Amino acid sequence: MGEASSSICRQAARGESLLALLARDDLDAAIDAGLMDIAPCSADCACVTRLAPIWDAQRRLRTAWEARDRHRARQARLLRRAAERDARRAPAPAAPQAPRPSLPPSAAAILARAKARAAGKSGS
Structure with a gap:
């Protein structure tokens, strides 16, 4: 036992605390304690x-x-494609049209002549 304590690697204490957290199934605490940062000392280390x-x-x-990350990227890609598809399917915005006259041109001409005749008769 004395020999093992003299050859303890630099990861041993930190690793033991992480092992205890993993044994308690406290993964969040293990991550916070540096679970992803710890690495073996060397290939021949205990x-x-x-x-x-x-x-x-x-x-x-x-x-x-x-x-x-792959799932999030796929979801973003699917949302982008759906938006592009919806944009292609949407009708193009109608260009503003000039206001249409209330009467066709031939009817407007007839009305104008009638008004002119009426104005001529009322003046006499």
Whole structure:
């Protein structure tokens, strides 16, 4: 036991606290405590095997976060495509048209002549 304590790696204390949080299934606290920042000292260090649950949790979290990012990107892409499709389907805005006269031109001409005749008769 004395020999093991003299060869404790620099990750041991931090790793043990993370292992305790993972054992309690307190993943949020483990992340806050630096779960994703810890790395093995070297390939021949005892922490590689002792802290294996940490490396496994890191791998699972990275996989989950990557899946979440892919899902968010897909949702954004689908929303953008739907908006583009709706924009193509929407009718083009109508250009403002000149106000239409209330009477067709031929009727307006007849009315104007009638008014002129009436004005001529009323003046006599």
